[in-house]
Amino acid sequence: MTEVWEIAVTDTSRIRDAARAASEAARVVGLDASRTAAAVLTASELATNMCRYAGGGRFLAETAREPWGASRALQLVALDHGPGIENVPRALTDGFTGHPDSLGTGLGACLRAADFFEVQSSPGRGTVAVARFALPTDRERFTGPTVTGGLHVPLNGAALSGDALAFRNDRGRRTVMLADGLGHGAAAAQASELAARLVLGRGGDPPETLLRDMHEALRRSRGAAVAVADIDESHRRLTFCGVGNVGARLYHGGRWRTLTSRPGIVGAFALRTPSPQRHGWEPGDMLVLHTDGLPSRWTPDGVERLVAHDAAVIAAVVFRDAGSAARPLRDDTGVAVATHTVRPDGGDR
Numbered sequence: 179m180t181e182v183w184e185i186a187v188t189d190t191s192r193i194r195d196a197a198r199a200a201s202e203a204a205r206v207v208g209l210d211a212s213r214t215a216a217a218v219l220t221a222s223e224l225a226t227n228m229c230r231y232a233g234g235g236r237f238l239a240e241t242a243r244e245p246w247g248a249s250r251a252l253q254l255v256a257l258d259h260g261p262g263i264e265n266v267p268r269a270l271t272d273g274f275t276g277h278p279d280s281l282g283t284g285l286g287a288c289l290r291a292a293d294f295f296e297v298q299s300s301p302g303r304g305t306v307a308v309a310r311f312a313l314p315t316d317r318e319r320f321t322g323p324t325v326t327g328g329l330h331v332p333l334n335g336a337a338l339s340g341d342a343l344a345f346r347n348d349r350g351r352r353t354v355m356l357a358d359g360l361g362h363g364a365a366a367a368q369a370s371e372l373a374a375r376l377v378l379g380r381g382g383d384p385p386e387t388l389l390r391d392m393h394e395a396l397r398r399s400r401g402a403a404v405a406v407a408d409i410d411e412s413h414r415r416l417t418f419c420g421v422g423n424v425g426a427r428l429y430h431g432g433r434w435r436t437l438t439s440r441p442g443i444v445g446a447f448a449l450r451t452p453s454p455q456r457h458g459w460e461p462g463d464m465l466v467l468h469t470d471g472l473p474s475r476w477t478p479d480g481v482e483r484l485v486a487h488d489a490a491v492i493a494a495v496v497f498r499d500a501g502s503a504a505r506p507l508r509d510d511t512g513v514a515v516a517t518h519t520v521r522p523d524g525g526d527r
């Protein structure tokens with residue numbers, strides 16, 4: 179199940195809590211001592227920066243499956259509504275002694291410590307930083323033009339997310355799934371985890387087949403709303419199928435469209451398998467799936483300009499900009515993102 183450690187970094191006393199959360203999450207992932215130390219250092223730096231320059235923020239540690247497939251990695255996300263960083267590349271350079279409103283040298287240390295580290299900042303709106311850590315044997319990344327990732331934010335800082343993301347790569351066929359287990363807490367997490375395991379356990383099946391089989395697999399669970407997208411990279415085609423209330427937005431052909439799901443609950447007694455919707459999948463395109471923790475009036479305008487960023491960074495920006503420090507969540511929030519980048523190597527992002 180998707181375990182998440184959330185620390186509201188309201189003052190400097192929470193820096194230690196963020197470091198401890200990173201350490202506990204690293205233990206669950208099974209990181210060695212050196213990777214754990216790197217994660218703890220990064221957590222401290224990120225939390226310190228949020229205190230110092232953003233008036234606090236939200237720190238998340240989760241056991242992510244991305245971008246390393248089924249094997250677990252540790253993903254740290256720092257997210258704030260502060261003034262932002264004007265020049266991110268400069269803030270990542272060591273020795274940079276910024277003016278009082280910008281981030282200091284801590285980000286350079288994060289960049290060296292993490293297996294992956296990326297910062298996105300929108301002056302006036304806030305900053306997002308994502309760091310990932312994995313054991314050396316698990317660092318084989320998905321390759322190809324499509325990049326996937328996301329994040330979980332449980333309601334009220336709960337330890338388990340009722341939402342579950344899953345990603346698969348089968349020789350140019352990419353599967354992106356987001357499940358929202360009914361309600362929240364352990365029973366919701368169990369339902370969405372069953373959906374994630376089904377996706378991770380088999381490859382190459384079309385979304386309607388996955389949903390039909392999920393319906394059987396989730397019969398003894400509480401049930402879930404599920405959206406599945408199948409991306410065929412060589413044919414540049416995206417096939418979407420959804421049941422229940424999971425939001426889906428696709429940026430293709432220069433505009434955003436909403437992909438609609440059929441009402442229902444996967445795992446409940448009657449399910450009419452929805453018919454798949456087919457769309458194009460071209461360089462610069464973006465898919466965003468989100469559960470109902472995001473405000474319904476959320477609009478993706480402008481998010482397409484972030485296409486070159488890591489998918490988890492984009493998911494965190496969507497979460498940051500859809501909410502605010504003042505507006506609490508109403509439910510668990512899960513955001514899954516896929517981008518069609520033009521990078522030929524799919525390499526070290």
Ligand SMILES: [Mn+2]
Pocket residue numbers: 340341358359360361362366469470509510
């Ligand atoms: Mn939910």
